Amino acid sequence: MRNNLHDKERLRDLQAIDRRGSSRAPRATMSLREEWLWTAGLVTFDKSTGNLIPTERGEAILDDTGEREWLYSVRPVTPKTPVPRFSSLSHAVWDYERRLGKLPDASDDGDDEVFREEIARFRALLSIVDNDRIWINRSGGRPIVNLITGEEFAGERDELFEWGMRSNQDTALHPLAAEQKADSYFTHHIGFTEQCAGRKIVHADATLDSLTDALRRVAEVSERAFIKGTRLKSGITTLDLTGVTDYEDYEALILSDPFLAGELMYRDGDRWAFLVQEWVDMTFERRFFIVDGITVAHAGCIEEYTPFDHLKGVEDCRMKRHRSDTDILWAAAETKLLGDFARQVGKGIYDRDKAMSEFVLDVAIGPDGQPLIVELNGIRNAGLYASSPGRVIDLLARRRDVWSKAPHARPRRKVQAT
Ligand SMILES: Nc1ncnc2c1ncn2[C@@H]1O[C@H](COP(=O)(O)OP(=O)(O)O)[C@@H](O)[C@H]1O
Ligand SMILES: [Mg+2]
Incomplete structure (x- = not known):
């Protein structure tokens, strides 16, 4: 089914069809978290009570007792156009500025996409993790401080899990080790990935x-x-x-x-x-966010979309035939084909190399109609499109073994609220 989704009405119709058609969902309403846990096969639902029950795989991966601490690297970005009032974006910007300080005013050489992504990354972190576990890292050699208490961070920086857009000054700390590895993975590990490169x-x-x-x-x-x-x-x-x-x-x-x-x-x-x-004609490019071999989020490569365009409660089948097209299509069959492929390849990469603990996998459909890998990148170095970064953070925060993978793993330090 293909339609031009600039037509909002049409999009709503399609979403309604999609919801009705998805008899797979075990419960009519699921929270964002329940939805991805279930999609990833980490939980099942008890039919009589509707409660979440971890599967064997879920038991092995999830750890709800974990107290992770995060480093958010702030990168204030100038928008190109003023933020529309009374929008979800304006609310998120308000929250960002209230906590991190005023952002530069809109200017002609600003960048709306990067601006929205900075806001979206911070908002996702705030909404998923305990806010007093967020440590703020600003450029210019300023000390790392706690978002809530303002306390200066006295520990080692690599105890913290870093989030926020990557900057050139970033040093190779865990999990940036995975980040850098992912960025060069396609170049250096062409062996397995070449079989899937088409x-x-x-x-x-x-x-x-x-x-x-x-x-x-x-x-x-x-x-x-x-x-x-x-x-x-x-x-x-x-x-x-x-x-x-x-x-x-x-x-x-x-x-x-x-x-x-x-x-x-x-x-x-x-x-x-x-x-x-x-050179091959690549169509329907789609980005998959893969954590510990599990696909946690994905979105069509539509440059004009950011997480503020994320569709909730429905599989987002919006795609472009070619990246440079203006038309946005509802491509359900292609989304399924690419999803099956990316889940398999994403898991295959992780199974072969556990150090590839988080990355984004870009896939597309080749001229023969078969899916292929376009490229691989680190998670902090990759655009978000209309994906949900909260899902990525949620698994990063809850998976059991993330800290043991740190090259210099140390016992965690408790935050002392003052
Ligand atoms: N072998 C290829 N033949 C034709 N087009 C390609 C090929 N590889 C990539 N592309 C197109 O070029 C774009 C950019 O390539 P990519 O490898 O993703 O580099 P970048 O690091 O610039 O994102 C892709 O999104 C895809 O549309
Ligand atoms: Mg690319």
């Missing part, structure tokens, strides 16, 4: 020879190459390989591309500076 992918070093060799190998299967720098956010480019045969042709083609020429200079000789890929 396209040829070849590494190239930052030399003309290596890049030419990789392009030649991709040219065996496709006339177009998609090349991505392996340095975080360094860039991507597409090359047309039609009629390119000699080394000189490749050299000219590579050097005429500003991104490739720049990376070759910047990374001069570095190993695995590029992922050279067969």
Whole structure:
């Protein structure tokens, strides 16, 4: 079923159909938490009482007695447009400013998406964890202080679980170890993921020879190459390989591309500076948030959506055919196909490597109609779209073994309220 969802009425109809159609739900009303615990197979419902009962898997993973403490790294962002009054956003902004201070006023070079995500990340943390377990980290070498008591943090920073958008100054602390690993996972562990990539992918070093060799190998299967720098956010480019045969042709083609020429200079000789890929038409891109191999949240890659557009109580099937399209579709079959795939692959990655304890998995549908992996990223380094970050925090806060994975695990420190 496909429809243009700019039409609000139509969207409501579709949601109603979706609700009626989902005979799976064991109870008519479920809280957000109950809903994801149940979806992830961590609880069942007692039919007579309606109470939650942990499954065996739930027993193994969840720990409700855990007292986790969190570090929220504040990144005040300037919005581009003024916040609409009396909206859920304005309420969240009010709460943010009340606790963390005034945000910069809207300006032309602001960014609404990043602004909304900062607010959404903080709001999700506030709504899920005890507020006196939140420690505030501001830039500029200021001390880490408790959100409620204002007390200065005296412990070791890596006792805290860090949340909030990642900044360039972040150091590699747990669980950022997982964050950084996830960011480079697709580059370094192409073995398993390549089976699910739906396209040829070849590494190239930052030399003309290596890049030419990789392009030649991709040219065996496709006339177009998609090349991505392996340095975080360094860039991507597409090359047309039609009629390119000699080394000189490749050299000219590579050097005429500003991104490739720049990376070759910047990374001069570095190993695995590029992922050279067969170009494939990717449709219905969707992002899955995976914690301990469990898919806790997901959303279509729709740039104009943030968690303030999250749909409650219904599987969000909104997607775009191509990322650059303006039309938003209700794509139930595609959501199911991609969900089944992402759950399987997400668990497979975690089962092979337990250090991949949290990451986002981007998937899409390839030209043959089969799902494929687009890429992998760390959870704090990834846009949220219309997902629910609260679900991610909820499992991070409640899973049993998160702290034992810390490289320098220490006993937890109690917060002394003053
Ligand atoms: N091999 C490919 N062929 C064609 N398009 C691709 C390919 N890989 C990625 N893309 C498209 O380019 C976008 C960006 O690529 P991605 O690997 O996600 O890099 P980034 O780190 O910039 O997000 C993807 O969302 C997808 O639409
Ligand atoms: Mg991407």
